[in-house]
Amino acid sequence: MKKPPGAFEIRETDLLGRIGRLHTKKGTVETPAFFPVIDVYRQEVSPEDLHRAGFKQAITNAYLTLRRFGEEAAEKGIHTITGFNGVIMTDSGAYQILEYGDIGVTQEEIIEYQKRIGSDIAVILDVPTSDTKRDSVIASVEKTLQRARDALPLIKDSEQAWVLPVQGAAYQDLLEESAKRSLPLTEHYQVLGLGGLTIFMETYDYLTVARALITARRILPLGKPLHLFGAGHPLIITLAVALGADTFDSASYILYARDDRYITEYGVERLDRLEYLPCNCPICSRYTPKDLLEMGKEERTRLLALHNLHAIRKAIQRAKQAIKEGRLWELLEEIAHRHPAAYEAFQMLHDHREFIEQGSPTSKGVVRGLKLYGPESTWHPKITRYRRKIEDYLAGRRASKVKLAPYPPDPSQCQPEYNDDTILLYYVPYLGVVPAELCGVYPTIHFNYPRRRVPSLVVAEAVDYVASLVQKYYPGLQVEFEGAGGEGWPSLFNRLLRDKLKP
Ligand SMILES: [Zn+2]
Known part of the structure; x- marks a missing residue:
């Protein structure tokens, strides 16, 4: 059956990102697009x-x-x-x-x-603003809402999918208000739009963009696609996909090209400052920066624009594949290290990890191990989810004695048949704790981390977490430690945990 214009189906999700199908009269767009x-x-x-x-x-x-x-x-x-x-x-x-x-x-x-x-x-x-002064943004919110209401009889039963632009993004409180007041209108529009952020994207203020997306996604219906106006760089596109934006538009590819600028995965470079082209697209495989600079302006602009398009498309394709594999968090962690602006935005996700985790599947198809690196890896949505599961388990697991031991390098050496009276908790960086009875459940045998040099912040975080669990679920019980001699994280973990749990 043919779907009505603007119908949107969500096929896969990870974090707040999704792969979807947006139906239009000309055809279907697979999102993110x-x-x-x-x-x-x-x-x-x-x-x-x-x-x-x-x-x-x-x-x-x-x-x-x-x-x-x-x-x-x-x-x-x-x-x-x-x-x-x-x-x-x-x-x-x-x-x-x-x-x-x-x-x-x-x-x-x-x-x-x-x-x-x-x-x-x-x-x-809609009525965008040309600046980010509070008064202008307020006016933009008010006028856009009025226009969105006025438009209702005009867009009814049309063949188009109509976008409802939500303004106010320069200020958290204004965006919140604007999104809440837009809410009753959303049923009459097929696509939601977030505007007023181009200026922040151009100045690498990704924190503001990321906050605005989370606010929009918390308030506006998740079942509708969200268009982010003016997003034209791979970094912001990847971040925005993870935070629930589905479609993007920009002239950046051509504007940069006219200005002899070249989009990279980590920023934008001036062509005359490049000795090499860090890309494998057909243009970059064929030409050097020197070749391009020696061409006529028109030809150079076209070729640079094609490269820029390729760079943008690559970001979309990678994000899609990451959604498919349930690895969007790992992709975010990777891109966070490509630019301080992306890192800043990524850091902020800590405050929203419960919300972001909702779309994250427990595991997809082929079970894929978690790849864990630094302290931010402990906010991995699958770890957040795992820890919640552990708490549920501990809440129902009575014991009169607690034993703490380092998680064995080979999890098949776990001792799941531990006696009912004693709970054996294995401590481990990143996951925090693995109760002996739960050895083997996802992701307790599906995670990789640099074992010989675990960052001390990661150990410290896990120590705090394990200590808090023991104090919460087994207060006043006798705690025994076993087997943590030698080098590396087990001995550090053991020492810090003993200190924390000292009576
Ligand atoms: Zn290229």
Whole structure:
């Protein structure tokens, strides 16, 4: 059965990220998906180029289309006018109207125009701000909400999937208010949008972007796709996917290219400062920075734009595969170390780990071991979940004596047949504790960490955790320690834990 425009199915989840299918009249978009901007005035990158680069969806600007093509676009349709035969999203052009002032296009007109040119996904005429002053942001929130209400009769039963933009993201409290007040409108819109964050992405303030996404995801319905306006760098896209953004649009790939800038996994580089191109895409495999610099401007712009698109697509593909494997946390940990801004945002996730954990599956298909590195690895959602399970277990496991021992390097040496009267708890970095009876359950034999040099912060965290469990579930009981001589973490763990549990 054909799905109505804007229907969204979630196929896989990990953290707050998901792989989904967004249905439109032109076809289905598998999310997470990036919509490259098609500029109706200048097309250095052709629609075929976009297709060849793996993009089956794109976005263009309805207001600029109106200025450039007027009625012709309504007669021929946006797919013909742009030459792009995939799913086309149109932005209303709110930013341009902001820039050029009110030029007599009303919301009603721009909504009608988007319907007439046959957009697949369309945006109402929201009111963004050109700055982040509190007063401007408040005005943007109020006017956008009003427009979203006014638009309801215009978008009803249309062939488009309509985006409800939520403004206010520059301020946590304003975003919260804006999202709560948008909530009653969400049933009339197929896609949710988060705007007002481009300026933060451009200045590498990923912390603000990440906070805004979490706020939006806590309040707005998780069953609807969320579009993050203006996200065009691999770092922020990966982070945003993990925090529940499903679609993205940006002109960054071409804007950077026009400025001779090259997107990398860790930032953006000026072409003339590169000796080597750190990428394997068809462009970078064929040319050196010198070759590109010696070309004509137009050709160089096109090739750089194609590389930039490749870099963005790679981020999307990796995030998808990570969702599929349930390894999104590990991917986040990896990208956190590519830029301090990403690390800062990643650190903040500690405060939201219970919320983020909900989408995280216990294990997927083939059981994959956890890869654990530094202190942040202990916030791995699968560890958060495991620890909750352990607490449930301990809450129901009575004993009159507690034995503590280091987790054996080979878990098959666990002693699960320990007598009922005594509980044997194995302590271990990262997981914290493995009760002898639970040896073998996921992930107690499915985790890898650098055994010979466990970071002392990791040991300290696990010691605190184990001590707190013993005090909580077995208060006042006799505690015995066994077998922790030698080198490495077991002896350190043993010493610190004894200190903590001293009567
Ligand atoms: Zn490349």
